[in-house]
Amino acid sequence: MDPTTEDTQPDALEVISEFTVFIPPSIHHESLISGASYAHYTPIPPLITTSKDDAPGTECVLGVDEAGRGPVIGPMVYGAFYLPVELHRSLLAETHHFDDSKVLTPAVRARLMKDVCTAGTDLHNACGWAVKSLSARDIGAGMLKNGGSYNLNAQAMDATIEIIRKVIDSGVHVTEVYIDTIGNPGVYQKKLQRIFPTMKITVEKKADSLYPCVSAASVVAKVTRDVSCDVLYQEVMKNTPEASAEEATWGSGYPSDARCVAWLKNQMDSLFGWGNECRFSWGTIKDMIEIKGSAGVKVDWPVEDDEDNACLSDYFLNTNAGSKAASEADQLRLWFGSNVGQEAF
Incomplete structure (x- = not known):
């Protein structure tokens, strides 16, 4: 598993009061519940x-x-946020005080998101945004198939390229792009510069605290993810009405959170594990399923040897006991049978 997939510093998933929460249009209920990834563009x-x-x-x-x-x-939600270059700092930083979403309270993030989405506000009139939501199911499927060739970094890169390209294809004249990164900024930037050669691209760690447009993108992504998790949580717990207070919370959702680990253990189905809300490629999940003494049911899927499987053409061939079938050329010739003499009648 990619060692960068499990973060040891949780960014807590706060429970937002029903009186302060804002449900953005980037919440696609059906896709979330079904485990599908999706994109949203304003x-x-x-x-x-x-x-x-x-x-x-x-x-x-x-x-x-x-x-x-x-x-x-x-x-995992990727957010993009764009606006005229001339308004970049004055509107986002000076007027509305956007910052890295992790240093803003849930109420402030919700208020900023609501302003961005409300017609007639200065943010709505000047700013567009997009999200790409990669579902837990699709993240796990990508990382588990073909020996893990489609790791989290590759999925993140594809999501970034997709949302930038779609914004450009819609007719927006993007001249500068700023991206926050966890991996090697230099490698990331060179690859994106080759794909988008006409734009100035800057990839930096902590860009969400350096560039207001990245701060705004972090707010869009964070609010979308938090509300998405709340939707998933409510759907999962509909079937567990008798859960205790300890069992009825998955905490921050990080594997380093004891509440999350306890929730996973309590909610584990012996055959299916969990639902679309969990990333099955994470080491935490693998350990719970495969560890000795686990509640998981061990299922063996027998694979027959190809050498033991007969070819369909074998049923149409005349072969003698102890002898090999005719050559491949004969197989085609004898497909519909062979000539027989009059003695057969």
Whole structure:
């Protein structure tokens, strides 16, 4: 397993009061519950002129950040946030005080997200945004198939490329891109620069605290993930009404959180494990399933040797006991049988 998949520093999933929570349009209930990944793109805001054949359109800056890379529960959400270059710092940093989502309270994040989504506000008129939500099911499937060739870093890169490309394809004239990264910034930046050669691309660690557009992207991603986890939690616990207070919380969703580990143990089904809310490729999940004495049911799937399987054509061949079937050329010739003499009648 990719060693970067399990974060040891949890970014706590706060429980937000029903009076302060805002449900953004990036919450797609059916996709979340079914375990499907999805993307959400807002309409281009009124203050941004799109590129035409005779004009490039409003020059825009775009930031990208993610929420939920390390948890064993819930989706990983990539957010993109764009607006005119000339408004980048004045609108986001000076007027609305966007910052790294982890240093903002849930109420502040919800308020900022609501302002971005409310028609008529200065944020709504000038800013567009998008999210790519990678479900726990799809993250695990990608990391488990083909020996783990599609690891979390590759999935994150594809999500970043997808949302940038879709924004550009919609006609937005993006000239600058700022991205927060966990991996090697230099390698990440060179690859993106090859894909988007006409844009200035900056990839830095802690970019969410350095560039306001990345801060805004982190808020979009964080609010979407938190509400997504709440939707998943409510769906899962509908079938566990008698759960105790200790059992009825998965805490931050990180494998280093004792509440999360306790919840996983209490909710584990002996045959199916868990539902679409869990990442089956995480070491925490693997250990609970495979450890000796686990409640999990061991299932063996027998694989027959190919050498023991007869070819369909064997049923149409005349072979003598102790002799091998005819050559491949004969197989085709004898497919519909062979000539017989009059003695057969």
